[in-house]
Structure formats: structure tokens, C-alpha cells
Amino acid sequence: AAVEKGNYRHYMQKEIFEQPIVVAQTLQSYVRPFEGKIALPDIDLDLAGVNRVTIVACGTSFYAGMVAKYWIEQFARVPVDIDVASEFRYRDPVMEDGGLALFISQSGETADTLAALAYAKEQKQVIAAVINVPTSTMAREADIVLPTHAGPEIGVASTKAFTCQLAVLAAFAANLARAKGKMSEEEEADLVAHLREVPETLNQALDHDEDIASMAHLVAPARDVLYLGRGQDYPLAMEGALKLKEISYIHAEGYASGEMKHGPIALIDDKVPVIVLAPSGPLFEKTVSNMQEVAARGGKIILISDAKGIAEAGEGCMATIEMPEAHPLIQPIVYAVPVQLLAYHVAVAKGTDVDQPRNLAKSVTVE
Ligand code: G6P
Numbered sequence: 001a002a003v004e005k006g007n008y009r010h011y012m013q014k015e016i017f018e019q020p021i022v023v024a025q026t027l028q029s030y031v032r033p034f035e036g037k038i039a040l041p042d043i044d045l046d047l048a049g050v051n052r053v054t055i056v057a058c059g060t061s062f063y064a065g066m067v068a069k070y071w072i073e074q075f076a077r078v079p080v081d082i083d084v085a086s087e088f089r090y091r092d093p094v095m096e097d098g099g100l101a102l103f104i105s106q107s108g109e110t111a112d113t114l115a116a117l118a119y120a121k122e123q124k125q126v127i128a129a130v131i132n133v134p135t136s137t138m139a140r141e142a143d144i145v146l147p148t149h150a151g152p153e154i155g156v157a158s159t160k161a162f163t164c165q166l167a168v169l170a171a172f173a174a175n176l177a178r179a180k181g182k183m184s185e186e187e188e189a190d191l192v193a194h195l196r197e198v199p200e201t202l203n204q205a206l207d208h209d210e211d212i213a214s215m216a217h218l219v220a221p222a223r224d225v226l227y228l229g230r231g232q233d234y235p236l237a238m239e240g241a242l243k244l245k246e247i248s249y250i251h252a253e254g255y256a257s258g259e260m261k262h263g264p265i266a267l268i269d270d271k272v273p274v275i276v277l278a279p280s281g282p283l284f285e286k287t288v289s290n291m292q293e294v295a296a297r298g299g300k301i302i303l304i305s306d307a308k309g310i311a312e313a314g315e316g317c318m319a320t321i322e323m324p325e326a327h328p329l330i331q332p333i334v335y336a337v338p339v340q341l342l343a344y345h346v347a348v349a350k351g352t353d354v355d356q357p358r359n360l361a362k363s364v365t366v367e
Helices: 011-017 019-028 059-076 111-122 137-141 160-179 185-196 198-206 209-213 233-248 257-262 284-296 307-313 331-350
Strands: 052-057 080-084 099-105 126-131 144-147 224-229 251-256 273-277 300-305 319-322
Touching: 011 019, 011 331, 019 160, 019 198, 052 059, 052 111, 059 080, 059 099, 059 160, 059 233, 099 111, 099 160, 111 126, 111 137, 126 137, 126 160, 144 160, 160 185, 160 331, 185 198, 198 331, 209 331, 224 233, 224 257, 224 284, 233 251, 233 273, 233 331, 251 257, 257 284, 273 284, 273 331, 284 300, 284 307, 300 307, 300 331, 307 319
Parallel strands: 052 080, 052 099, 099 126, 126 144, 224 251, 224 273, 273 300, 300 319
Antiparallel strands: none
16 A cells, blocks of 8 residues: 555654654564563574674665664674775675675665675675665575664655664674673663664654754755764764755764864854764763863854763853753664654754655665
């Protein structure tokens, strides 16, 4: 049956609001709540033997992969290479035995990602794929399919597929960590408890919809917007910038906070909104000091953080968006919501075609 918009104005809006449900649906096949365990569905793969993970994807799926790189290295201590598929497929990458190649794709039909997969297969890698369309070419080609259960995604700008990918990748990282002896049973049970709270946490994030709508006029007139984040929030900054440029046609860049002084700070003046993703935690002070460098040059800051972070650093910001606190393997899933909503409301304010932005295709099946 055709997918309906229901009471929503756009598919993208509907898909943003579906996230608590579809992420929960996805997690159901990865989490065994009563045993306090995370298990990948139908897989008898000995992850303990994996000595390197290579992640390849395009677009939003690539940014999900970048978050996973931080997670896999931090929690499982397995080295991760990551590349966009269009680069990977032509650079003759070195792939040694014992490697697992992980492809991430909503459609499972992206031409460059499929070509990269074929290369990794020739290189005798174990091929795993995080896919939303179970009948896709990529799902057929992979040794192991790690499905997302986001349901059909109609809006060209990916939203719910991204958070479902992150949920699967969090489960994958935790599973690998467990197989590698880097995550204790207690830590696993604790993570499972946190994963069960994800839908509720996403609902809390979505409760800020109206606040964020009221900020759209702060961003809509801008020519350039900068997104800053550190660690696992750096890919989120890039995803935020991608969402904004895709649907509002405003030039936006996502940058690693600490790298800003090597170039983009030259762009800052009082016409450049700067979106800072800074949950409290070990990297908070570092990101805030980068934020202050922006403020000192007149940059107008929208700070996305939790209550503690906003209490510490919210003063002087043009606006703040308060997110619930979350486990590191959940926090990027939650912070995806405000950047999606901000892009959405800015695009609505500008009157662009949110679901069918110019020049873009839902799935890029030619090179
Ligand atoms: C296109 C879409 C993006 C998507 C990318 C990768 O550019 O517009 O939203 O992230 O392709 O697509 P995939 O289906 O491989 O995730």
C-alpha cells in the first residue's frame, strides 16, 4: 500500500516523528531485554576473530558509519577504516585477512556502495551490510544482513533510516566488544537497560519541536551555517550540515570543533549561525572553548546540550536546545533529532520542496 502522510505536512516530518517507534522496532531484533543481552539476528559469525572493520557508505549512511567508527574503536578496541564508497572503490584499498567489511545503505541499491562491496568480496572480507530494504541488491550480495526496520522512507533527506542505522551499529559495536572481551556482562546489561529507554528519550527530544520551529527564523536568512562537534558528535555535525544544505539550500559545513581554527573560523561574523553539539562529558570543556572562540568573533551560537551543559555554557548563546542525558552509545541517536528538526523548520520557513529537494535523488543507482 502507498505510504500516506497522515496528519503531517511532509513525509520528512512524519518520518522524523516515527523515530521512537521504528528505532524501537529495530532494536527489538537486536536486544534480548530479559537476558540483558545484545544479539545480532540469525548470525553464527565468530566476531572474536575480526581484527579490522572497514566501513563504506554514501551520504547520510556514511555519517552513521563515522559514528560507528568512534563506537567500535572505543568499545571493542578494533581498528576501523572508513571511506565514502566513491573513493573507496577506486583507491585499491589494502584489505587483509580477518577483516570485516561493513556496508551501510538505506536503499541497498547505491551504485558506488555496491561496487565497493564487490571489491571487498574479491579481497576475501566477510561482508556485512546494514540495510533498510530487505529485498535490495545489497542485501542479496552480503554474507550477513543487519536489517534496519525503519519502514519505507519517502523523504529524499534521510532521517529515520539514519537513527535506525545508528541503533543497529550500536548493537554491532557492543556485540563486537563483548566478543573481544572488552565489555563485561554487567556493562552489557547496563547498555541494554539504556537501549530500552531510547524510544522515550527520542520522544523527549521530539518534544522540542516547537522550540526548534521558533528558531528557524534565526537560521533561514543565513548564507552560511557552521556545525561543530567533537568525537562522536563530529559526524553528527556533518549530518546536521548535510540535512540543512539538502533541503534548505543554505551552504552549511560540519567541522570537528578543534579543527575550526585551521580555516573555518575565518568565515565567522555576526551573520553566521553556528550550531554546536556539545553533550556534557569528557569532551565538553574542549568543545565549549571552541564555541567561545566563535562567540568572541561575533558568531551567533545555537547550543545543543543537556541541562548540565546548558547551565554551564548556555549564557550568551543566541539559543539553546536541551536534550536528555544519554549513554554514549545512544547520545548520537538522540542528537540526530534536533539537527533534523532544525533543517526541516528552516526549509519550511524558506518554502523549499522539503520532500523532493532540487537536484537530489532518493537513491543514486548510477555512478
Ligand atoms: C542519496 C540520498 C541520501 C542517502 C544517500 C545514500 O544521496 O539522497 O539521503 O543518504 O543517497 O543512500 P543509501 O540508500 O545508500 O543509504
